[in-house]
Amino acid sequence: MSQVSPTTTTYPSLRGRTVLVTGALGGLGTAIVDVFAACGASVVVHHLGQRDEADARVARLRDAGVTAYAVEADVTDWDAVAAMVAEIGSAVGPVDVLVNNAGYMAPGRLAGLSLEAWRRTLAVDLDGVFLCCRHVLGSMLERGSGVIVNVSSQLAFKGAYDYTAYCAAKAGVAGLTRALAREVGPAIRVNAIAPGPVDTPFITPWATEEWKRERTGDLVIGRLATPEEIAPTVAFLASDEAALYQGQVLHLNGGGVMA
Numbered sequence: 366m367s368q369v370s371p372t373t374t375t376y377p378s379l380r381g382r383t384v385l386v387t388g389a390l391g392g393l394g395t396a397i398v399d400v401f402a403a404c405g406a407s408v409v410v411h412h413l414g415q416r417d418e419a420d421a422r423v424a425r426l427r428d429a430g431v432t433a434y435a436v437e438a439d440v441t442d443w444d445a446v447a448a449m450v451a452e453i454g455s456a457v458g459p460v461d462v463l464v465n466n467a468g469y470m471a472p473g474r475l476a477g478l479s480l481e482a483w484r485r486t487l488a489v490d491l492d493g494v495f496l497c498c499r500h501v502l503g504s505m506l507e508r509g510s511g512v513i514v515n516v517s518s519q520l521a522f523k524g525a526y527d528y529t530a531y532c533a534a535k536a537g538v539a540g541l542t543r544a545l546a547r548e549v550g551p552a553i554r555v556n557a558i559a560p561g562p563v564d565t566p567f568i569t570p571w572a573t574e575e576w577k578r579e580r581t582g583d584l585v586i587g588r589l590a591t592p593e594e595i596a597p598t599v600a601f602l603a604s605d606e607a608a609l610y611q612g613q614v615l616h617l618n619g620g621g622v623m624a
Contacts, residue, residue: 378404487534558599
């Protein structure tokens with residue numbers, strides 16, 4: 366795990382801002398939280414059914430001088446997300462930056478895909494983004510400021526056999542990002558990232574060496590990305606320096622998709 370350095374000058378300053386990172390205990394989520402902590406932000410660590418791990422994570426952040434708080438919610442549940450956002454508002458303050466990172470990915474070709482599997486993928490990867498955006502937007506609109514960064518995927522743009530539902534959901538995230546940016550900009554900035562394959566526990570269940578070779582064979586860099594290579598771009602999009610980025614999808618994929 367990377368070390369938190371709240372006083373570093375490497376990253377833009379986000380002091381005084383409250384950042385909610387969904388799926389914050391995964392490999393990419395952990396790296397994103399670390400970078401926001403390094404920017405001086407207050408970080409809210411979202412999880413689902415990982416209370417002990419979340420509490421330990423928050424304790425380490427607080428020991429490093431970071432304002433941190435843990436919340437639990439099923440991002441596919443309207444009431445649960447509403448309650449989570451209300452809890453954050455009471456305990457930490459209104460969400461200034463929302464990072465929709467929570468995700469679900471399971472292989473399955475369309476010819477054999479059940480409706481249940483299809484709906485599960487879209488529920489987490491697309492409905493979850495909608496619900497979190499929906500429930501933080503009220504306060505952002507009232508204050509006339511805020512940032513939303515969604516996590517799409519290069520597979521939304523290139524497709525992949527065995528992952529039809531995931532590709533569809535992540536393409537939906539890209540479309541939602543562009544439409545929402547037009548609805549609420551420029552006061553509220555909405556952008557997305559579309560990473561290529563990242564070396565995290567998220568891919569562990571199926572990431573054999575053959576799978577890795579197949580997924581990296583057409584990348585210019587010829588390897589998996591690391592979470593630490595992705596996270597700084599999320600912080601950049603949340604910063605004032607990214608004012609001109611509106612409805613953009615940044616392709617952090619090592620050359621897998623060139624847009």
